Amino acid sequence: MASLTGASLNFTSLSSSFNRTQAPLRGISNVNSVSFQSIRMRPGSLRFRVSCAAKPETVNKVCEIVRKQLALPEDSSVTGESKFAALGADSLDTVEIVMGLEEEFGISVEEESAQSITTVQDAADMIEKLIKSRDA
Incomplete structure (x- = not known):
């Protein structure tokens, strides 16, 4: 077991x-x-x-995108539990993060879904669901 x-x-x-x-x-x-x-x-x-939850590689890629979009230092702590607001993101930053995720993963995020994303883990989980439905 x-x-x-x-x-x-x-x-x-x-x-x-x-x-x-x-x-x-x-x-x-x-x-x-x-x-x-x-x-x-x-x-x-x-x-x-x-x-x-999403695969670790997806979470790590989302962390990289969030770090880049928010111009955070490479050594800044961004994890699955990180909330965008706690990292300093405002609503425009969140829109830019979602756009970066769409471009990186080749997905399209509905506005309602985008509004429900508050953490890196939320984003990674949503990405995997969208990829799975796209590839099905």
Whole structure:
């Protein structure tokens, strides 16, 4: 049995949310992040949705593009969890980041989707979904 190390588990319910890192999961390998969202349907019943994060190479490429668009130093810390606003991006910067992503990955991002991107990880996940639907 394989175990997942260095992963992030996100549990979200209507009443609470918390993150747990480096939790072992049996039978899962080569996954960087897993999100669990629970929705209470009725007392005692839960429904979970599982989604896996983008590939590390996609996240790294998005980090490079964000760093370049925001003119951040090469050694600045930009990770999947980095929020564009925390890096100093305003709405125009975010539009330019999305345009850079479209050019680099050969995708087209709908305006509604672009507005929902707040972190590097959001952008990387969206890119992989768009590439997957484009190639299907």
